[in-house]
Amino acid sequence: MKALGTLGTTVALALAVASAAAAAAAAAATPKDPPVTLDTHVDIPFGYMREARFDAGKPSVLQVDLDKMERGGLNAAFFIIYVEQGPLTPAGYAHAVAQAQQKYDDIALMLRTYPDRIRLATTPGQLRANRAAGKLSAMIGIENGYSLGHDLNNLDAAYARGARYVGLAHMGHNDLCTSSTPMAELGDPPLSDAGISDFGRSVVKRANQLGIMVDISHSSDACVREVLSISSAPVIASHSSSRALLNHPRNLPDDLLRAVAAKGGVIQAVALKGFLKLDPGRDLAEKALQAQVAKQAGDAAFDSERHAYLPAYVDGMRRIDAAFPPATLDDYVVHIRHLVEVAGIDHVGIASDFNGGGGIAGWTDATQTRNVTAALRQHGFSDDDIAKLWGGNLMRVWDEVTRRADARHGTG
Template sequence: MSFFYKYFFILIFLLLSIPVYAEYLTLDSHIDIPFDYMDNPKHDPGNSTEMQVDFSKMETGGLDSGFFIVYVGQSNLTDEGFKKAKEQAMLKFSAIHKMLQKYPDKILPALEPDDIRKAKEKGKISAAIGIENGYILGNNINLLEDFYDLGARYMTLAHIGHNQISDSSIPKKSLNDPLEMHGGLSIFGKQVISKMNELGIMVDISHVSDKAALQAIQLSEAPVIASHSSARAIANHPRNLPDNIIKEIANNSGVIQVVAFSSYVEINKERNNAINSLRKFIVNLTGDKVFIYRKHTENPQYKIKMDEINRDFPLPSVDQFIDHLDYIVNLVGIDYVGISSDFGGGGGIDGWMDASQTKNITSALLKRGYSKNDIKKIWSENFLRVWTDVTNHSKKKSKQNLSD
């Protein structure tokens, strides 16, 4: 009898634990892709790959949806620089479209918040598109409309290095950036925000300077997002947000998507020094001038030495990551936080190294005492609320313009 009961209870436990994860609609607001995405079989998410995000990893980890990112690094503010940036951006837009065309049985495009929910109901994953670095606009504000038509639903105004739109939280040494270029947003940057509001593209203040972030929040007629940033009070890094900006985002009904990027989760100087030395070593080894993230992190020597660094100076844990989220919840409440990985762009912490480990985040939230409703908000509802507000604002504006 006791034998029967034992297995009976195990069976009941297993049946009950399946919906624990499935009931949450999970959304990761920042997933980077390489330039040869879909062209190189190693970078085709339909295959079993070494990328941190592919379909089978998403399925294993229960990751339902993500913003796939059209990222282009900052370079010179010249016509030539702008032209090249746009070409690079178009490669990534095409790659994401190619993924959606090749695997309609697996992944569906998300052009509005409801598409994310509908895909989950159909048992499929979904992909939305975000732009990282408004640099790709050059001086042509009308390009925003083209990018919207290609599916872009948020745009990070800048990246590392100031651009024509905004000052960055980290000036780029190789471009001889001064501490500030515009004192926050440029005049063009202010026009860009207004156009984004009009089109229904979310304004993303991750990566920009504190001044620029405050100006953007104030200027934007719709709520803004921080697509991948954590709390500066926990880890004092310029990429993280100070309390006053967190409060301003919340006051305007926006959302902060806490990011699992190790050096923003925890300041660990010894680890950073070890990584910097490794980068110099790889640059010398390959004969390149500077560290090229995508190329050099795939170097076998880099991988071996990175494993040693991870052993000697361990990555921060999921618990430390949740500390950032807790901090923001305590500061402004449960309605203004979400989650991002930055996988493919340097993200990854101990316990969430790739999309297959996504359930660890849900478990950690449950362990911290967050209710099911709270976790639903954290995993997607807060973000989808902002996206809906931004979309509705745009519709209202276009109606006004028609009646004007």
């Protein structure tokens, strides 16, 4: 009986070893998530957290909410303080500042309401700590320096509220610099050699002092060149793709990709259809739908903040997607590959522009975040490369910008 018992024990051990080996093989065959998945550009609508449909802690109409982040494996996102370009007047500035304050308040409300799920990160170290604790991270970025209201003190106030990058421009020239897309309805002249203004220079220098990353997305080429010459720290393009692959002024040409990399910065490839795939028929169909939806709502012009979530617009976009297939993950990774070939693997990252027009076939919202990782693997990127693209590079730049600011003030 003792011999049989020993045999039974031996067999059991062998089965246990085989089972453990099988489990290890299965685990090895299942690709791991990157250490951090960080999206540098997620817009929020006016009414964020204050309207039930925009409650980020519950199932929502948003492309990014907490449930979608958790299910899709998106750990961290820069939520954006965006205001539309308006008149360069005291009234215009006051309105822009008030709109920005509302969005800061809305992000703060999300953090107060769901502290067990998401936390603010104002340093890369805090992001890493949140990740280790199993929490999501919210960071804050500014899109359109117009919301500073032509007052440098408002940049300090933005830093105090958690802003860690400042985008100088949006669509239409402002008081900081010229835009890559002048707006005739705002009275903008066509693109010229004009670049950054004196106020814009003061914003770049103060951002360097505070430890705020300077964002060149949406800025004109002339402005980008001047920013690169005056910034004492690396800069970022928070959501831009390749102009060599698609000749859109919002994309960056190869010489500027190299210049950003030479400065130590990073270009965050953006998953926005119109910057990845040229489709004039789709463009016309979208403009017609926008005009129709705005008219039905009783408004003179389409406003994405007001109209993009209406059922008529959502249904219309589904029909347009069927008739004019949008850009795909493969199209997106082709842009990432080009950016890497030109700027280097250490100088490229990932941005969705969700809730602001972003979204492509295969990455329509945050639940499909792992599809991006899978597509990168399929295109030959290693796990180390993917870790850099998904947040490592941006966090390196953020660390460097913070270090230089601390050193300047003797606190590093």
